[in-house]
Amino acid sequence: MKITTKGRYGLRAMVELARNYKEREYQSLRSISENQNIPENYLERLLAKLRKAELIETHRGTQGGYRLIREPADVSVLEILLAVDEPLYLVECTKNATACPQYDRCPSNVVWSKMAKEMQRVARETTLKELL
Amino acid sequence: MKITTKGRYGLRAMVELARNYKEREYQSLRSISENQNIPENYLERLLAKLRKAELIETHRGTQGGYRLIREPADVSVLEILLAVDEPLYLVECTKNATACPQYDRCPSNVVWSKMAKEMQRVARETTLKELL
DNA sequence: TCTATACCCAAGTAAAACAGTTGGAAATGA
DNA sequence: TCATTTCCAACTGTTTTACTTGGGTATAGA
Numbered sequence: 001m002k003i004t005t006k007g008r009y010g011l012r013a014m015v016e017l018a019r020n021y022k023e024r025e026y027q028s029l030r031s032i033s034e035n036q037n038i039p040e041n042y043l044e045r046l047l048a049k050l051r052k053a054e055l056i057e058t059h060r061g062t063q064g065g066y067r068l069i070r071e072p073a074d075v076s077v078l079e080i081l082l083a084v085d086e087p088l089y090l091v092e093c094t095k096n097a098t099a100c101p102q103y104d105r106c107p108s109n110v111v112w113s114k115m116a117k118e119m120q121r122v123a124r125e126t127t128l129k130e131l132l
Numbered sequence: 133m134k135i136t137t138k139g140r141y142g143l144r145a146m147v148e149l150a151r152n153y154k155e156r157e158y159q160s161l162r163s164i165s166e167n168q169n170i171p172e173n174y175l176e177r178l179l180a181k182l183r184k185a186e187l188i189e190t191h192r193g194t195q196g197g198y199r200l201i202r203e204p205a206d207v208s209v210l211e212i213l214l215a216v217d218e219p220l221y222l223v224e225c226t227k228n229a230t231a232c233p234q235y236d237r238c239p240s241n242v243v244w245s246k247m248a249k250e251m252q253r254v255a256r257e258t259t260l261k262e263l264l
Numbered sequence: 265t266c267t268a269t270a271c272c273c274a275a276g277t278a279a280a281a282c283a284g285t286t287g288g289a290a291a292t293g294a
Numbered sequence: 295t296c297a298t299t300t301c302c303a304a305c306t307g308t309t310t311t312a313c314t315t316g317g318g319t320a321t322a323g324a
Contacts, residue, residue, distance in 0.1 A: 061321025
């Protein structure tokens with residue numbers, strides 16, 4: 001029950017971008033991967049997802065790279081996690097009651113969904129700015 | 133990032149035992165596995181862990197089985213999860229700062245540990261009795 | 265227009281974790 | 295002594311994870 005590298009790398013990459021938000025310059029994949037010690041090609045796929053989620057924008061060619069769209073104070077950790085990885089649920093039946101045949105007589109769900117809700121709350125209330 | 137079957141099955145087995153706590157009778161592996169729809173041999177290993185954690189006690193032979201040691205109101209979900217599975221941390225470096233070479237300059241840890249703490253709190257504050 | 269720089273993207277892969285199974289030993293009560 | 299029940303270690307198929315490979319495409323500067 002651990003956060004995967006997708007989530008961890010994704011957040012670290014976003015923190016890296018947030019650091020240089022003010023300059024509005026594009027940061028290359030290579031520089032992010034080197035600064036944060038993340039495998040280049042793997043990180044690329046994560047950045048692609050962050051772009052599709054419209055958290056970052058890109059530019060190709062010389063001097064190209066990645067940069068944040070919104071300011072760090074306006075980007076929550078939850079958004080980042082949802083962009084790069086699966087939703088923050090602890091069991092299948094929490095997000096989809098039909099996934100569990102014995103959903104009705106399964107009192108355990110109460111704990112799992114409470115726990116997930118708290119995790120989500122913390123992630124939603126924490127912004128990139130707070131992590132700088 | 134899901135709770136494994138160890139945690140889910142373990143909790144459900146404990147709920148099952150809690151249901152019959154008052155009678156003080158031993159419930160057989162088979163009956164628990166059938167009532168909760170959990171593979172028998174797999175469940176056996178989980179019950180062994182719960183016994184080692186001194187949450188349940190056992191008796192062999194005819195009319196043998198498993199039963200709770202303490203009353204349901206006195207058993208937290210956290211205890212159960214710790215007994216059958218790994219500690220409730222989201223990243224390695226939260227429980228062990230030396231596991232991460234860049235621990236000091238990694239602001240992301242703050243979120244991970246906050247999230248884990250909230251999960252733990254919910255699990256600690258929820259007892260078996262509340263799930264009945 | 266050529267070329268170096270950088271992002272874009274699909275498919276493949278080794279290793280680890282997960283979820284269970286197999287097969288038997290040991291204790292207990294009738 | 296025998297049916298019942300827990301105890302326990304080793305094995306195994308499947309899925310997920312964490313990457314890697316090998317291309318393609320846009321952009322800027324010489």
